Every structure is written in C-alpha cells, then in structure tokens.
Amino acid sequence: MKISQLGEFGLIRHLTEGLKNRQPSTVYAVGDDAAVLNYDGKRTVVTTDMLLEGIHFNLEYVPLRHLGYKAVAVNVSDVCAMNATPTQITVALGVSARFTVEDLEDFYTGVRAACERYKVDLVGGDTCASMNGLTIAVTCLGVADEKDIVYRNGAKPNDLICVTGNLGSAYLGLQLLERELHVFRSMQHDNLAQAAEQNDAIHEKFEGREYLLERQLRPEARLDVVKALRKAGIKPTAMMDVSDGLSSELFHICTQSKVGCDIYEDKLPIDYQAVALAEEMNLNIVTCALNGGEDYELLFTCDIHDYEKLVPLDDVYIIGHITDAEYAPVEGDAKGTAASVPPSNLRLIPRNGNPMPLTAQGWQAF
C-alpha cells in the first residue's frame, strides 16, 4: 500500500490507533496540536514539528535566519493553539557537508530571535551530519492550568467561529517566491550583466509585496492573541492554528466536535497585497484564503455570550458560526459510529447567499 493512499492524517491515525497510555501524567496524547501532561496540578504541553529541505523550504530563497525563526514559531504556534504558554524548546538538526558554521550561526540567530520574542528557552537538542540537505526537528513544551487548556473537540452549535490576522498571505508569498525563482534560474544561463539587471528587476517585483514575503518567510505565532483572550476573560471552546489551510482546520474541529459550520465569504480577513497579487497571478483569492496554509493564525470557536468581549479585541475576526452536524449516511454505519466520519455540513456562504459545501483540500504531505 502506498502512503499516498492514506494521506498524512490517515497515516498518523493508522499508525497510532490502539495506543494505550500508561503514565498517570499523560492527560492527552496524539490527536491535537500538542500533548498534555500532568505534573502536579500544572499541565505540560509538548509538540514536535519536522522541517525538511526540498519539502518544507527551499534554501534558494529562504534565508537560514528566517528558517530558524520559523522553525520555532510554528512549534510555539501549536502550543498557543492549546491556549497554553510556550516555555521551552529543543532543536535537532541534521546538516550536510555543504553547510558551514556561519550558516548554522545564521540559523541559530533566527532561533534565538524567536526564543526572545516568545520568551521560550532552548533547553536541548541534537546536531548531527546528514547525507543530504538540512533537516530540522523542533519540540516545544508549554504549561497551562488544566482548566485553561483548549482542545479541538469542544465546539458546539451556535458558537462563534473566529480567526486572527488574515488568511492566504503566506500562500501568495510562496507563489511570488516560486515565480521569481523560475525567472532567476532561467537567467543564470545568460551573461552576468544581464543577470545583474534581471536581479534588480526581481527586487522591483518584490516591492509592495514585502508583507506577503514576510508572512511566508517569517510567520509569527499568535501568543499575543492567547494573552488577549485570557485578559478579556474568554476561553475558546475549540482552537487550532491554521497551518494546513482554514478549510482543513475547520474540518478537524467539526469532526472532533461532531458539529457543522457556516463560514461567510465576505467575513474572511484578507490583506490587500494578497488580493492584488492573486489578481495578477489569476488565482482565486477566496480559494487562497481557504486552502493556502502556513498562515499560523489562530482559528477558534467561542460561546456566543462572549460576543461583547470579543468585539474590542484587536486582529480577531468573526467569520461564521458552528451548526449542527448532519452526517451523510455511511454504509455499514449501524452502530452509531458516525462520529468518526466527516460531518457533511461544513458550508461556505458566498456573497450571493447560496451555501456551497466547504471542501477540506488542505496540504497533501504525500
């Protein structure tokens, strides 16, 4: 059987099903952004992400400094998505012979900057040689009171659906980088004067798009929002970070919470630079916002009674609400196992008002 037949989530489910927890300290294991561990009242959360050259990043246009920052930020983002406070990270690196000490210093400059930004401590790791390219594995630990932790499974009908920042920018930043890389590669066969000229041309192409590049190259975890929610006295009912795309994450929350959702197209927060570039590249901006991925914004649901507290919050947008789940009939589903099949009523309400099914395209790792 090919891995592609299962897909990333199917594979993980397949490989981890039937696992039993043995430690009394294991409160919640595989299945959310981070694991929750109970050490004497306080909960420790832990999450791991791997970044591989040629898969997650292309060093032709990703500066190592930004990569170091991003490797930390995406893990911190997972801890934030648990409504926890990130506290420590470990960084494991596999580096091939083509990297110099200066390269790794650059990488660690980014790691340190992110540690500074999020107030996390780098507490361990592993650095080893690799045969090919750069391999990065970061683990992040965080802490929270048990009562504060937010899982993916708590959304209930009528809850408000909120998202932070804006969506699709990181994806469009990537499209821009990829497009200019092609230009850059093709010009390497020309003479040097021409190359320099075209290099200037590329920099011009990036002008006015700096924000999109930043969103792709140096995303931020929304620890500020976690703090703001706490300050406002709001505890989300479900939360995730948007790494694979809004649709995909809504799919996770609705499946685990056994609910449906209505999302309004005209409520989706989208940056004007993203709109302009999508136009130029002939891409559908709504599709970019729904399925782009790598936004590292927070998607959360909260009780409708929190509406008054939500409104004053900076950079938080209400994009829809949770509905009842209406499960599609599934063959052999006699034992009421419908809970494990995707809810059928994830809907996008376009400007014309005619609901369309929301499809979780997500990011296909394999």
Next chain:
Amino acid sequence: MKISQLGEFGLIRHLTEGLKNRQPSTVYAVGDDAAVLNYDGKRTVVTTDMLLEGIHFNLEYVPLRHLGYKAVAVNVSDVCAMNATPTQITVALGVSARFTVEDLEDFYTGVRAACERYKVDLVGGDTCASMNGLTIAVTCLGVADEKDIVYRNGAKPNDLICVTGNLGSAYLGLQLLERELHVFRSMQHDNLAQAAEQNDAIHEKFEGREYLLERQLRPEARLDVVKALRKAGIKPTAMMDVSDGLSSELFHICTQSKVGCDIYEDKLPIDYQAVALAEEMNLNIVTCALNGGEDYELLFTCDIHDYEKLVPLDDVYIIGHITDAEYAPVEGDAKGTAASVPPSNLRLIPRNGNPMPLTAQGWQAF
C-alpha cells in the same frame, strides 16, 4: 569555517553559548543528557535525538522494526542517565517515496515494543514526506524528584567509577554487519544459485554472534539499573549513558566535574563473543571497549561509602575511581578558567601497571 573544524561538541557549545534562560521552570538546559524543567516541585526532563539514514543506520541490514525500537531506546537511555523515569515520547518522521505503509508499520511495531518495555507513552509527533531516505527525531520526557536528579558534574576524588553490562559489543556487531554487507554486495553480480549459497554462508557467519548483532541493532536502555540503584539506596554522584564510547563519556564527566580518573584495563566488562570477533578481525578489544560507542550502558560514579551496597547489584562493574584533576598548563590561562579545559589526568591502567593517558576518541559526527 568548516563544521569539522569545531567537531560536534564544539559546534553545539559554539551555537548555544550565551543563551539565557527566561522561564523560572528551566532548571537546567543545554549541556547534559536531558534538560530539567521544574513544574510544581516535580522535575520534567526532556531529551531529543535525531537518526538519519546513511549516517546513523543502513537499511540494507537494519530491520525497520529494530530501528523503531532503537530510536526510542536511545532517548529513554538519556532520561535514565539523569536518574529520572521516562514517561512520554514524541516521534517525528520524514519518509521518502520509497517507503510503504507496511514499512512504517514495521517501524512503529518497534516503537510500540519499546514503549511497552519502558512504560512510556507516545504522545505526539509529526510525519511528513522527505526527498531522500528516512529521518527520525524522537523526544523523550521523564520525571524525577529534584533530589534524585544526577548531572555530569558531581563526581569527586575517590568516587568509584561504575559501568553496566559490557562494552564494545555494539561496535563489533556493527563491524560484523559491515563486513558481511560487503560480501553480500559483491556477490550480487554473480549468478542466483551462487548468491543463494553465499547467503547461507552469511547466515553461518552470524551464528554464535547473535548477541553482538542484538547489541548493535536493538540496544536496551538501562532503566532496570536506575531502579536497582534507587532500591539499593544509591544515588550516583555523576551519570551518563555510553553512546559515543567510554573514553568520550569519561572525558565529559571529568571535565564537568573538574576531576581526573584511573580506569583499570582488567576491570573493563567485555563479552566473550566480542573478544572472539575482535581477535578474528584483528581489532584491539580494549580499544573497541573504550571507543566503540553505541553501548547505551550507564556510566556512573558514586561515593566510596556506597561500595557495600554496590557489590550485590547485578550487571554493575566497578572499573576505576575518580582522582584529582591535574590540568595541563594552557596558554593565556591567567584568569583561572582552567575549569573549562580538559583535565589532563584521565588514565588507563593496563595490565602491566604503567598508566597511559586515556584519549577521548569518541564519535566524530562531522
């Protein structure tokens, strides 16, 4: 500057120097087998190891099942080396297109077996595609009372130096596998009948050496010894696991504890299969035991008054004692920073009684 100029430990030191801890929960960060975190009285320990195909393992002769087991065991071993109890692991995998679901199942069969053996919970991870080969990053968490944690820096003159199990077997197992792999590869050019015959011949070559293969392919963490020490009322003064070779680990303990050591050649525990194979391969068995690496045994020091309690313990061997450090004069060492230079009197006492300096060959990652 090339990474090889710094070496693995130099590189890590270089990249992490000057890091400041910000969380009150960070008790001990980079510089030992695992980090120690304080969450409400209990200490959490966390450690990460990365295993890369072509560097740490060769899938031509390493079964994926064993690899999964080993990936967990080597991390559990680091937690044991802190005198802590391993509790949870996360596993991040990067897999190239040549791997099937069945391959990953095999890998996870090994992971599960190790989880079962050491009573740890797999609580998270990441599985993603890779361009080349198999990449594994495991993080292990553990827990201990603060008073029980053992660092590398507590050894003091006259302490006994102990090691568990035996040394050099894993290294010799690797030599055997590498030798037979060459035979196997060279025979692939011959006809099939001949190949089958030679394949039988290889299996014969492994007969009577199963223990060495097992030590290389499926090492065990010495959690049993950690428990036995606790039961016997012994708290080591310093402890590490032997992953890079006894000499290298002694070097770490002596440097961090600012002491020297005398190790007796005739006290080194060596298995008879290792002796026989070293003889056949014309390798010096003492060199294998001192510098082989991958033993994943525990090396620890303890107070001489614990001698009576130590003797009855299974599989624990006293191989020498800690001495005063005699630092070699170092240029520009006026500010008393000698503590950071290697102690000069790490000695091996051979059978003839004439002490030789112990050189920390270790394992050069770059």
